[in-house]
Amino acid sequence: MKISSNFDAGSIEVIALNSFEDIQLRIRKDNASDFAQWFYFRLQGAAYEPCKLRFLNIKDTAYPKGWEDYQAVASYDRVNWFRVPTYLDGDELVIEHVPLAGSIYYAYFEPYSHEQHLNLIGMAQSSGLSQVSDLGSTVQQRDINLLTIGHEVESDLKIWVIARQHPGETMAEWFVEGLLTRLLDTQDPTSRALLDRATFYVVPNMNPDGAILGNLRTNAAGANLNREWLNPSPETSPEVFHVRNKMLETGVDLFLDIHGDEAIPYVFVAGTEGVPNYNERIAALETAFKQQLRVASPDFQDEHGYDKDAPGAANLAMATAWVGNQFNCLAYTLEMPFKDNDNLPDDDFGWNGQRSLRLGEASLSAIYGVLKDLR
Template sequence: MIRISSHFDSGAIDVVDASDPANVRLALRPDNASPFMQWFHFRLSGAKDTDCVLKLENAAASAYPGGWPDYHAVASYDRENWFRVPTDYDGQTLTIRHTPRHDAVWFAYFEPYSWERHQQLIGGALEASPWVELLPLGVTPDGHDFDALKIGVDTPGKQKVWLIARQHPGESMAEWFAEGFLEALLDTQNALGRALLEKAVFYVVPNMNPDGSVRGNLRTNATGTNLNREWGAPSAERSPEVLWVRALMQQTGVDVFLDIHGDESIPHNFASGCDDIPSFSAKQAELQALFNTVWLAASPDFQTVHGYENGKFGPDTLKIATKWVGETFGCLAYTIEMPFKDTFDRPVPEVGWNGERSRQFGASVLAPLWAVVNRAG
């Protein structure tokens, strides 16, 4: 007898009818306190060597139905190695087809980044270098530790570089990116990492939304709040995570800011800057152009042709982290977006865009940061 379960870290699915492996009827589960839905993560057991057809019947009602065409779900037998499986979308239902080789297989919208791995990321960074300091900023409504990492030693003239990730918890590629970034920055044999720490102090928040991540939410925290619309006026009741980070930023100052995300629909990696903020300056435009030029040379996975149009966010512009930081501190502020799908230009169909490619992309951002830190200083 087959069974669908999701009672684990970041698990999310509703079961309509799992009696027939050739017609397993499922539904996307909304975030716990908001109607956003797109993330799924569940286990199928009891179907070894059985041709299974899994139908997410409410896919058309998801937050981003434009994300389903050309999308393929990820699956894993060991929760370490994830691969893409045949998936199609008919405009209403997302259908996943797979014949499991083992008694249990896990499916997800994207390769998950677990809370346990987050703990290992924090501990590994502290172990890697004496220049890493844990900054406990608070405890979330669900009781999770909310931490920043300070990396480097404050001396006069050093730049303050901020990187935050995973405001939207379902965008797990963002924390994979942060892991690759931290690993490269703290590698004592990485010349760019060593050089950057001579010029800058880094503040890194690898997971801005622990509660939403563990709950299996797509975009919101435990209170049902989209954190990336809270930067204009965060509150302790709705968005304590933003309140804590913003307060620390106002103490430290910000010279460079990166906010790491994933985009459901666009099959490219891209950056979205501050061209549409009221105070956008010639200096910010120069730094954006420099960042783009150097990253294009450093990573073929980056491109500047496809992305968001200016003015996309309308009246919400200054509620968004990148825009608020750029407006408040007059610095280079960029949102980095990665795909849930594969990259169109350089696809790897077996795995698509995944955790490891996100890690390598995170490591590659040291090159444009080095250029910007030198120019900004």
């Protein structure tokens, strides 16, 4: 029996591997910070054996409530992922599963690999509708790529979508894949109508270093990118530094920052109620967007989510707050669950990559629904 994680996004610490029924593990911290929640590893040599995998340090992880009612995911081929029996036992998280093959992967959520990321950029460019530009380099000298789809004329509305500031929130890039696939479909009337009036600026992965390192929340320098927007550093948060500069160059009329939430089992959004420039126009746009997204996707709801910031109390170091305040525009953080969507549960798959992708597709209908009122 063997456990390995020396691959793209792999992350685990093995404590004991002496018995199929007592595999002892620890969830590893991000490479340069104390955040710990993401895991992704391969188990070999346990075919048809009743395995009990014990995660010993969940009380020390970033979001202990994220383990309540949580089910891990597994795959034999890293394409088809399914949920496996997972439960809390005191201060431990336990997976009990009988692998049906000699090699199986377990993960916190369905991964989105760097190879998939590069393929997504290649697909977008090959459509003939998208330009790929390089904004700069990450801490570990990986590319920060921007996809630009539209005419780029001054009269166009400027729609910005970014994903995976927190690299372990892989559902965010699945969302972007759905959005891009529909937006680049020349037979889709909603996409054609959008591109007649708007240019889209899309960053599919804000944090490729963290993604490859198997981090949950930070980049290679230990920076939480979603706390860097007020004063980003070209040395420790270049990902935000370069994207922010491009936004200042283009302007922003609508901004979506795509995330996943560890604890809340719903799809929801968080707006800019607490920023200094918040006003009745933005409030009306927020309401309209939520109404449109509810119609476009029954997966979305607006009853459960984060508490709204009091007036003037927003953290302007966060992307949605900074962008919404800087450009006086509609700006939302969109959150998807790591668990399942309790409004439309799926026992076999929970919330997964395909459901995230479908939500990305549906989001274009919501954007189209508010387009005429953005400026």
